[in-house]
Amino acid sequence: MTRKPAPDSRPVGLTIAGSDSGGGAGIQADLKAMEAAGVFGTSVITAVTAQNTMGVESSHVLPITEIEAQLAAVLSDFDVDAIKTGMLATEPVIRTVEDGVRDRDTPLIVDPVMVAATGDRLLESAAEDAYEDLIASATLVTPNADEATVLTGIDVADTDGAEAAGEMLVDLGAQAALVKGGHVPGDEIRDVLVTKDGITRYRHPRVATEATHGSGCTLASTIAAGMARGEAIQAAVETGLEHLQRAVRYNVPVGEGPGSVHHLATLRNRASQGAALEGVRTIVRSLENIDVGPLVPEVGMNVAVASLYAETPAEVAAVDGRITRTRAGIDVGHGVATGVSNHTAGFLLASREFEPDLHCCLNCRLDEAVEATLQSLDWPVGEYDSATAQAATAGHRAAHEVFSTDGTPPVAVIDRGADGKEPQVWILSEAPQGLIDRITTLREAIEPQ
Numbered sequence: 001m002t003r004k005p006a007p008d009s010r011p012v013g014l015t016i017a018g019s020d021s022g023g024g025a026g027i028q029a030d031l032k033a034m035e036a037a038g039v040f041g042t043s044v045i046t047a048v049t050a051q052n053t054m055g056v057e058s059s060h061v062l063p064i065t066e067i068e069a070q071l072a073a074v075l076s077d078f079d080v081d082a083i084k085t086g087m088l089a090t091e092p093v094i095r096t097v098e099d100g101v102r103d104r105d106t107p108l109i110v111d112p113v114m115v116a117a118t119g120d121r122l123l124e125s126a127a128e129d130a131y132e133d134l135i136a137s138a139t140l141v142t143p144n145a146d147e148a149t150v151l152t153g154i155d156v157a158d159t160d161g162a163e164a165a166g167e168m169l170v171d172l173g174a175q176a177a178l179v180k181g182g183h184v185p186g187d188e189i190r191d192v193l194v195t196k197d198g199i200t201r202y203r204h205p206r207v208a209t210e211a212t213h214g215s216g217c218t219l220a221s222t223i224a225a226g227m228a229r230g231e232a233i234q235a236a237v238e239t240g241l242e243h244l245q246r247a248v249r250y251n252v253p254v255g256e257g258p259g260s261v262h263h264l265a266t267l268r269n270r271a272s273q274g275a276a277l278e279g280v281r282t283i284v285r286s287l288e289n290i291d292v293g294p295l296v297p298e299v300g301m302n303v304a305v306a307s308l309y310a311e312t313p314a315e316v317a318a319v320d321g322r323i324t325r326t327r328a329g330i331d332v333g334h335g336v337a338t339g340v341s342n343h344t345a346g347f348l349l350a351s352r353e354f355e356p357d358l359h360c361c362l363n364c365r366l367d368e369a370v371e372a373t374l375q376s377l378d379w380p381v382g383e384y385d386s387a388t389a390q391a392a393t394a395g396h397r398a399a400h401e402v403f404s405t406d407g408t409p410p411v412a413v414i415d416r417g418a419d420g421k422e423p424q425v426w427i428l429s430e431a432p433q434g435l436i437d438r439i440t441t442l443r444e445a446i447e448p449q
Contacts, residue, residue: 010038010039010040011038011039011040011081011082011225011228011229011230012039012040012041012042012078012079012080012081012228013034013039013040013041013042013080013081013082013083013084013221013224013225013228014041014042014043014044014074014075014078014080014082014083014084015027015030015031015034015041015042015043015044015083015084015085015086015221015224016043016044016046016071016083016084016085016086016088016097016101017030017043017044017045017046017084017085017086017087017088017113017217018045018046018047018048018049018059018086018087018089018113019045019047019048019049020049020051020214021048021049021050021051021052022051022052022053022213022255022260023254023260024053024213024214024252024254024259024260024261025213025214025216025217025260026049026086026087026214026217027043027045027086029214029217029218029221029260029261029263030043030084030086030217030218030220030221031043031221032218032263032264033217033218033221033222033225033243033263034221034222034224034225034228036222036263036264036266036267037221037222037225037226037229037239037243037266037267038225038229039081039082039224039225039228039229041221042074042078042080043070043074044067044070044071044074044097045062045067045070046061046062046067046087046088046089046093046097047059047060047061047062047087047089047093048060048062049087052255052256052257053213053254053255053256053257053258053259053260054255054256054257055257059089061089061090061093064092064093064096067093067096067097068096068100071096071097071100072100075100080106081106081107081227081228081229082106082107082108082109082224082225082227082228083101083104083106083107083108083109083224084108084109084110084111084220084221084223084224085097085108085109085110085111085134086111086113086217086220087113088113088127089127090127091127091129091130093127094127094130094131094134095130095133097134098130098133098134098137101137102137103137107139107140107224107227107228108137108138108139108140109138109139109140109141109142109220109223109224109227110131110134110135110138110140110141110142110174111141111142111143111216111217111219111220112131112135112141112142112143112147112151113147113216113217114128114146114147114150128150128151131151132172135151135169135172135173135174136172136173136174137173138173138174138175139174139175139176139227139233140174140175140176140177140178140223140227140233140236140237141169141174141176141177141178142177142178142180142216142219142220142223143165143169143177143179143180144179144180144181144182144183144216145157145161145162145179145180145181145182145183145184146183148162148165148166148169148177148179149161149165151165151169152164152165152168152169154168156179156184157184158184159181159190159192159201162179162181162184162190162191162192163179163192163194163199165177165179166178166179166192166193166194166199167194169194170194170195170196175195175196175233176193176194176195176196176233176237177193177194178191178192178193178194178223178237179191179192179194180216180219182212182215186206187205187206188203188204188205188206189203189204189205189206190202190203191241193233193234193237195233195234200234202238202241204241204245207245207248207249209248209249209251209258209259210258210259211248211251211252211253211258211259211260211261212248212251212258212261213257213258213259213260213261214260214261214263215244215247215248215261218243218244218247218261218263219240219241219243219244220240222239222240222243222244223236223237223239223240224236226239226240242266243265243266244261245311246262246265246266246269246309246311247261247262247263247265247266248261248262249265249309249311249356250262250265250309250356262309265309266309268308268309269307269308269309269310269315270307271308272307272308272309273307273315273317273338275307275308276305276306276307276310276315276316276317276338276359277305277317277336277337277338279305279317279359279360279431279432280303280304280305280317280318280319280336280432281336282432282433282436283303283305283360283362283432283435283436284303284319284323284332284336286436286439286440287301287303287323287330287439288329288330288332290439290440290443290444291329291330291443292323292330292364292439292443293325293326293329293330294325294365294443294446294447295364295365295370295439295442295443295446296323296324296325296330296364296365297363297364297365297366297422297424298365298422299322299422299424300321300322300323300324301322301323301324301330301362301363301364302318302319302322302323302341302343302344302362302363303318303319303323303344303360303361303362303435304316304317304318304341304344304345304348304360304361304362305317305318305359305360305432306345306348306349306352306358306359306360307338308359310349310352310359311349312349313339313341313342313345313346313349314338314339315338315339316338316339316341316344316345316348316349317336317337317338318336318337318338318340318341318344318345319332319333319334319335319336319340319341320333320334320335320336320337320340320341321333321334321340344361344362344363347361347399347426348360348361348428350399350400351399351402351403351413351428353399353403354399354400354403354409355403355409357430358409358428358429358430359429359430359431360428360429360430360431360432360434360435361426361427361428361429361435362426362427362435362439363424363425363426363427364424364425364427364439364442365424365425366414366415366416366417366423366424366425367423369446370425370442370446371414373442373445373446374412374414374425374442376445377441377442377445379410379411379412379438380408380409380410380411380412381410381411381412381413381414382401382402382403382410382412382413382414383401383402383413383414383415383416384401384402384413384414384415385401385416409428410428411427411428411429411438412425412426412427412428412438413425413426413428427439427442
């Protein structure tokens with residue numbers, strides 16, 4: 001008996017760009033990013049490069065007839081919902097692509113790739129002026145600061161320059177321009193989105209890494225995927241920027257050079273949320289078995305497990321409510337969910353800023369017996385003063401006080417409390433079983449069963 005098929009319908013994206021043999025940028029990055037964003041990716045290869053994480057060793061532009069043939073093959077068969085361009089290399093290629101996509105009722109995202117992250121040039125100088133007509137057809141153009149300067153003649157050294165360059169690109173005909181700030185020095189990255197309706201500014205902390213190979217391709221392709229799904233320009237840009245921040249922080253250290261962004265970081269993070277929920281359930285079952293009641297604070301205990309690349313409380317699983325002590329043992333509250341414990345999740349996420357491998361934590365009682373036991377166990381123990389931390393930033397302040405000093409990351413972190421705030425101890429671990437082992441060790445050392 002044959003099985004009945006169950007097709008998975010999804011939008012179609014098209015990337016027109018060069019091939020990166022190193023897999024981090026170009027066509028390879030575009031297709032990975034589109035697939036991760038739920039879009040079926042098709043491609044037109046404009047050039048073949050021999051490159052890796054250290055640089056571009058050679059580049060060969062395909063004949064125009066081959067580029068035209070690929071473009072015709074894709075557009076004649078697929079209902080393409082968004083088009084993204086990358087490395088176009090020469091003026092004839094740019095003109096060919098512009099002729100092929102002009103007047104199509106399809107979002108067009110133009111990423112004017114001119115120089116690789118390694119500094120190698122990917123566009124002939126004579127081809128720069130040819131971008132003007134392609135930009136005029138664009139729904140969105142996404143230059144970095146250097147590319148925006150070349151395209152407009154405006155020095156993009158700060159936000160004011162980015163806004164001026166973005167406005168000029170819109171004046172050239174683009175519906176919108178995202179001028180990226182990653183190449184502008186500073187602890188923050190400031191991106192500027194200019195549309196005919198106004199200017200939106202984005203700010204986020206810079207990640208201390210050079211593993212940004214493929215960042216521009218990944219961002220533009222994720223934005224294109226958002227538009228293919230029907231998102232408006234600003235919504236697609238915000239989705240893309242959020243994904244890129246995660247892709248850069250949780251980069252992939254391949255090769256001898258700086259490494260690549262993690263094209264699938266957001267997808268893998270979503271896929272791991274089920275495991276985070278099950279991790280909390282596993283920990284809670286163990287807490288019930290070892291009679292953890294004597295360690296439950298008056299305010300109650302909570303358990304949190306972060307998904308693989310969690311960045312927000314919504315991506316942290318926890319007990320919905322608090323674990324409380326009863327005469328029969330503990331009451332586990334209302335089950336397990338994500339986004340239900342800002343306090344515990346906030347402390348865990350803040351700790352992950354310093355130790356990204358930490359995924360689990362719980363809070364327990366602090367009294368003389370617990371503190372003495374912690375000392376006897378010879379665990380690395382940190383401490384912070386919650387009386388000096390504002391409520392909204394307590395987790396970040398606490399983590400900074402504990403983790404920013406040199407030494408071994410703590411297993412337990414003491415919070416001595418403040419007026420109206422009960423003292424407690426945070427127990428941390430990389431994995432659920434590690435947290436179970438640590439709380440079991442603490443419970444048995446306090447009161448052997």
